[in-house]
Amino acid sequence: MTPLERLRARVGRLGTRLCLGIDPHPDQLPHELSRDVAGIESFARGLLEAAAEHAIAVKINVAFFEAFGSAGVAALERVRGDVPAEQFVVLDAKRGDIGITAERYAEALFARLRADAVTLSPYLGGDAIEPFLRYPDRVVYVLARTSNPSAGDLQDLEVGNAPLHESVARWVVGRWPNEERVGLVVGATAADELRRIRRAVPNPGFLVPGVGAQGGDLAAAVEACDGALAPGLVSVSRAIASASAGSDWRQAAAASAKALADRMQEVSATLPI
Secondary structure, eight states, X not given: OOHHHHHHHHHHHHOOOEEEEEOOOGGGSOTTSOSSHHHHHHHHHHHHHXXXXXXXXXXXXXXXXXXXXXXXXXXXXXXXXHSOTTSEEEEEEEEOOOHHHHHHHHIIIIIISOOSXXXXXXXXXXXXXXXXXXXXXXXXXXXXXXXXXXXXXXXXXXXXXXXXHHHHHHHHHHHSTTOTTEEEEEOTTSHHHHHHHHHHOOSSOEEEOOBSTTOBOHHHHHXXXXXXXXXXXXXXXXXXXXXXXXXXXXXXXXXXXHHHHHHHHHHHHTSOO
C-alpha cells in the first residue's frame, strides 16, 4: 500500500485522528533515564511501544535527535526503524530552501530516513517544495498557521483582504490542485483560524498540532483536520510524553494516548458522513 492508503486503513480500523508526537527533550525525560542521546532514544522507543497502538500515525521531531550530532542521527535512524510497518510516519523537519538544497533534504528524509511525510516551510515558494513531490506517494505538510505563541507576528499579517496564513493555504491548493499528497499544518491553538482555513480550502488533509500542553481545541482539531482528498492528523506530544516522570511513565503514556484517542473517536462519531 502507499503511505496514504496505509493511513486510511489505520483511520478505518481505529476511528481516531491521534498522531503520536515524539519530541524527546533531554530536560523532560522520566527520572530513570539519562539526559543524553541514550536517554532520548530509550524514551522515544518506550513511547512507541506504549502508545503507538492507539495512534493512526507517528510524528518524530528530528531536531531533538540532530542536536546530538552524528550519534543523534544514528539514534533517529534506529527509532525510525522501530516504528511498526503499518504506521504512517511524519518526520517533522520544517525544511524549506532553494531547489538544489531541497533536493538533498528530500533525499535525506525520504530516501535515507524513509519518511512517509515531512513538514515544509513555504517561504521560498514552489521550487523549495517540488523536489519532495518527486518522490512517488510521499506526502508533504506545508506550514500555514502554526501553534506557537508568536505565530501571528507574521502569519496574521494582512495580504490583500486575508491574513497571510490563509493566503498561503490558498496558494498551496492553487499550486497543486487536487493533489492528495499535499497537506497543510494548521494549529489547534487558533481554533477560529483553523475553522476558517478549512472552509477556504476543503480538499487538503491538515496536520494539526497544539492539542494538549499547548491548550489547543481538541474538538475543533478533529472536526477540521480531514480534507476531501486526504484524512487529517491531530498531533499530541507532551500530553502523552509527560503523563508521568516516574517509573510508570510507559503505562501513563499508554493511558493518556488511549484517552485522547477515545475522545477523538467520540468527536469523529458525531460528524456528518
